[in-house]
Amino acid sequence: MRIYLDHAATTPIRPEAQAAVADGMARWANPSSPHAEGRAARAALEDARTRIGHALGWTGETILTGGASESAAIALARAKGGVRLASAVEHEAVLRVRGDMERLPVQPDGALDLGLLADAVEGQADPVVAVQAVNSETGARQDIPAIAEIVHGANGLLVVDAAQSAGKWPVPPEADMAIVSAHKLGGPPGIGALLVKDFAMLEPSGGQERGYRPGTENLPGALGFAAALEACGEPYLDPEVLAPIADVLAPAMAALGGVRLAERLADPTPYIEALAMPGLAGATQLMRFDMAGFAVSQGSACSSGSLKRSHVLEAMGLDEDLAGRVIRVSFGWNTRREDVAAFCAAWIAMAEEARARAA
DSSP: OOEOOOOOOOOOOOOOHHHHHHHHHHSSOOTOOOOOHHHHHHHHHHHHHHHHHHHHHSSEEEEEEOOOOOHHHHHHHBBBBSOOEEEEEOOOHHHHHHHTOEEEOBTTOBOOHHHHHHHHHHHHOOEEEEEEETTTTTOOOOOHHHHHHHHHHOOOEEEOOOTTTTTBBOOOOOOSSSEEGGGGGGGGOEEEEEEOOGGGOOOOOOSSGGTTTTOOOHHHHHHHHHHHHHHOOSSSSOGGGGGGGIIHHHHHHHHOOOOOOOGGOBBOOEEEEEEETTSSOOOHHHHHHHHHTTOOSSSSSTTTSSOOOOHHHHHHTOOHHHHHHHHEOOOOOOOHHHHHHHHHHHHHHHHHHHHHHHO
């Protein structure tokens, strides 16, 4: 039996979400049509929108999108403001939106350098700053309240990428806009949301979603998104499930010369682990783990497998050799303790074999 540990890329659809999507498929009418069938679909769509906002604890507006990448494009391309800035460890989908976006340095512990952020926004007219709540490669959490204080002090807007944190942690209320993706928390792919405190912060483009996103609304996706969010419990995952990481893997890694990046982070999240094995390249590890029945990755799904060095690890100052040996293991709603224990045993065995070969 294979063990899936790549939930940061996408997590399996929850049964509740699957049932909701199937229900939405039976409501085939276009929500923008004026007839009775269209009005019924519209009512279901608006109910799903309300449920999504409520489940996320968001009191502002909710624009339904095709996913986190589109949400980021809308937020950063059409936000009413001046210069765009983003932390140097943002997801590629954020950094691609504007080629002129200034990248803000982070410290070796993954935290945004607040002093340099303050310098960067000082004197700028209405800056727009993008920051991930939880980094998709390392699991590092940013201090959103402190960042928001600096950005708002400069009369700027803060766009928070909550794709890796929504459903696990509250959406930061300090955000002016927040990016959310359904398939990261057990919802269907192809649906996401841009949470906006006030529509006045965005330039409209016409079309659906109150004129902020053209295209026929995805009713099945919205229903699945709402159902998945409502199925997220607190905590998202029982801490006992992840106990083998600290109890078994961490001490073994220290003895074998491995590196657990969480031990270097200012504020790590337990759901994403970046691990470096001594003497074995990350790409080789991926193949060997796959052959052993484990699905893991080497960073974000959009860049995993490429020959480029991780811009996230580079921004944190990891040397090229160490960065090349890092893999990402991420956990989700259906991860079991025995899955984690099996991975830990496999990692230790692989590292011991690599050391024996090098001796």
